[in-house]
Amino acid sequence: MIRVRQMKKIYRVGEEEIRALRGVDLHVGKNEMIAVMGASGSGKSTLMNIIGCLDKPTEGSYELDGHDVSKMSEASLALVRNEKIGFVFQSFELLARQTALENVELPLIYSREAGLTSRERTRRALHALNRVRLADRVSHRPNQLSGGQKQRVAIARAILNKPAILMADEPTGNLDSVTTTEIMEIFRQLHAEGQTVLIVTHENEVAAYCQRVIRLRDGLVLSDLPVAQDQAGQVIA
Amino acid sequence: MILSPYFYSQAIKLALSQIWANRKRSLLTALGIIVGVASTTSVIAALSGLKTSVLTEFESFGANRIYVFPDRPDDKPRNLYPREKIRIKPWEVRELQASCPSLRAITPVTEFGVSIASDERELDGITVVGIWPDWHEAENRRVISGRKFNGIDEVGERQVCLLNESAIDELRLPSDAVGSHILVDGRRFLVVGVIETLQARMFGGDSNTAELFIPFSVAIKLQSTEFFLRVVALAKSAEVSEEAKSEIQRTMRRIRGIQPGDPDTFRAEAIDRYIDQFKTLASGITAIAAGIVGISLLVGGIGIMNIMLVSVSERTREIGLRKAVGATPAAIMMQFLLEAMVLCLAGGLVGVIIGKLFAIGLTLIPGARLENADVPMWAVFLSFAFSAAVGLGFGFFPALKASRLDPIEALRHE
Incomplete structure (x- = not known):
């Protein structure tokens, strides 16, 4: 599904070189659910941006779903994001003036599929909303929804095009513990239905929902362990 | 994309x-x-x-109408072109009539101010217009009652006149004035017809002016010998109006003996130009x-x-x-x-x-x-x-x- 080899990312700020990634190797198989952890400055955001096709590596290769995407043009990457990647953000990023249904339909605006009927679009969006158990809130606007409901709309939007990977960046960062459980249960359920999930988090309780935890430090993979071992290690440390 | x-x-x-x-x-x-x-x-x-x-x-003016005015060339010394040389003479109009096949109608028009009087009222400084019978065709003004001028009026120098409605009002004549007599410069004229008053127009002056028309031959006698006149002509159709204009120009230059290269001493204008x-x-x-x-x-x-x-x-x-x-x-x-x-x-x-x-x-x-x-x-x-x-x-x-x-x-x- 995802194969990253010797990936490096170097930013230039004036004279200074910032080596955000210094040679990361990573493999994510189909239907894995992985937590990516690390302090700020560890390079996890950079890694996630590259895996999410929002950024390109300076060196190394990145193969997504069988295609090398590390050298694609910006327009082609936009298409890859549209078809293969679903994003969930910490602050939901819903369009305030649009209904839940319209928010979920958003990726279809930029879809390559020609001639989608409005009925088909609605059917797909409703199906996605159904999967996050929000079928009863389709015509609500974001300001009429709770934080958890907003995030569920965002998840529905992310899974609309049946992406190869669902990427969540601190999806529970703005939510209380009860809602965090609610959202994580959704991720767990999607994973059970066959979805590959990558979650960036700094909360161990969120990581506990995953099977595998990758920890980064100073632009390198620090550890890559099954969740039980990882959590045990954290307790000892 | x-x-x-x-x-x-x-x-x-x-x-x-x-x-x-x-x-x-x-x-x-x-x-x-x-x-x-x-x-x-x-x-x-x-x-x-x-x-x-x-x-x-x-359009209502008539796009095929042509006007001829006396005109002194701007850039020549005045003494080379005395008044008498540029003045249009009646015989020149008759020559135009004979020599311009593209014209349907042509008439000299001479205007001068006189005093006129009815039994009721006397008016000073009224504009009298001397015209040929062709004027009716050239200007296309409707005669409401009575008749138009005819050849006998012109040739016989008959003291007849046409009035417009404003003139009838001002002279306090009965509304059907045909058959009444008025005095023009002390002479007795028979009113033979009433002409419609011009509708308000952007060009062509005041609509409600009193107008009085008399035969051209009579008008000559009422004026000094040096009177001025202009010519109103109507081309056979709008298509030949340019043709008619150049016929007029050629004829005028010929009868006035203007040498090639010398300027016109008259001006012929078709209405198209104004458009x-x-x-x-x-x-x-x-x-x-x-x-x-x-x-x-x-x-x-x-x-x-x-x-x-x-x-x-x-x-x-x-x-x-x-x-x-x-x-x-x-x-x-x-x-x-x-x-x-x-x-x-x-x-x-x-x-x-x-x-x-x-x-x-x-x-x-x-x-x-x-x-x-x-x-x-x-x-x-x-x-x-x-x-x-x-x-x-x-x-x-x-x-x-x-x-x-x-x-x-x-x-x-x-």
């Missing part, structure tokens, strides 16, 4: 909802466009109304109006650019999100271009509506002769085309800026 019809429908819907959500700001922004379009369309409406009534008036002059004037005004529009659209366009830049900066996160879910730079660019164009077109629409209302207002101004003022279809299309072009031109830079935003940076934007 092909964008789907769904993209376009959503982009336009989004643009409209943006305008509506920020309606005060949108209105202020579009004001430049609105004012520009409204002022141009109303100027064009006024001009087209004026043009219609002026052209109708010229052309008016059209030139109208297109001049249109050009000035277009210039005003150009400036106001420029100002409006800068406003559009400004607000679009604000919009891009306000919606940075939204742009980031759209890019994250798969919007290409071209799609973002197109969306913001459409937004600028929709804003401009909405301004253009409001402007056209205001212009249309102005045009309706113009038609209601009494005496302004703008009854036909209306915004022509081409002006509506032009307004929209201009508005769209302004949106495209001034929306380009903000749209480019939006399309180039880095999605990661944009999503981090506060």
Whole structure:
């Protein structure tokens, strides 16, 4: 599904070189659910941006779903994001003036599929909303929804095009513990239905929902362990 | 990169909802466009109304009518062209009549002031017009009652006259004045017909002037020998009016013995020339109006650019999100271009509506002769085309800026 080899990312700020990634190797198989952890400055955001096709590596290769995407043009990457990647953000990023249904339909605006009927679009969006158990809130606007409901709309939007990977960046960062459980249960359920999930988090309780935890430090993979071992290690440390 | 019809429908819907959500700001922004379009369309409406009534008036004059005046060449010494040399003589008119096959009718017209009197009233300084019977055909004025002049009146130098309705009123004659007698310069004239009073016209002076017509042969006798006359001629059709004009010019030069290279001592003018002059004037005004529009659209366009830049900066996160879910730079660019164009077109629409209302207002101004003022279809299309072009031109830079935003940076934007 995802194969990253010797990936490096170097930013230039004036004279200074910032080596955000210094040679990361990573493999994510189909239907894995992985937590990516690390302090700020560890390079996890950079890694996630590259895996999410929002950024390109300076060196190394990145193969997504069988295609090398590390050298694609910006327009082609936009298409890859549209078809293969679903994003969930910490602050939901819903369009305030649009209904839940319209928010979920958003990726279809930029879809390559020609001639989608409005009925088909609605059917797909409703199906996605159904999967996050929000079928009863389709015509609500974001300001009429709770934080958890907003995030569920965002998840529905992310899974609309049946992406190869669902990427969540601190999806529970703005939510209380009860809602965090609610959202994580959704991720767990999607994973059970066959979805590959990558979650960036700094909360161990969120990581506990995953099977595998990758920890980064100073632009390198620090550890890559099954969740039980990882959590045990954290307790000892 | 092909964008789907769904993209376009959503982009336009989004643009409209943006305008509506920020309606005060949108209105202020579009004001430049609105004012520009409204002022141009109303100027064009006024001009087209004026043009219609002026052209109708010229039509009623008769487009195949030709006037001949005595004319002293401007750039020659006066003493080379004494009054007697340029004055048109009756025999010259008769020569024109004989030598110009393209003419249907020709008449000399001589005007002079006299005092006239009825039993009731005496009037001073009334303009008396001496004419041939052909005048009826050349000028096409309706005789309401009685008869027109005929050849016997002219040849027999009969003391008969035609009056218009104003003259009848002023002389306090009975409304059917045919058969009454009036005194013209102390001589007794029989009223043989009544001519309609000229309708109010933009050109050709006061409508309600009293008019008195007498046979040309009689008019000569009432004046000094050095009287002036002009010629009114009617070409057989509008098509041959140029031909008729050059026949007149050739004949006049021949009978006056003007050598090749020497200037005319007369002036022959077809009515077409006035139409052309008016059209030139109208297109001049249109050009000035277009210039005003150009400036106001420029100002409006800068406003559009400004607000679009604000919009891009306000919606940075939204742009980031759209890019994250798969919007290409071209799609973002197109969306913001459409937004600028929709804003401009909405301004253009409001402007056209205001212009249309102005045009309706113009038609209601009494005496302004703008009854036909209306915004022509081409002006509506032009307004929209201009508005769209302004949106495209001034929306380009903000749209480019939006399309180039880095999605990661944009999503981090506060």
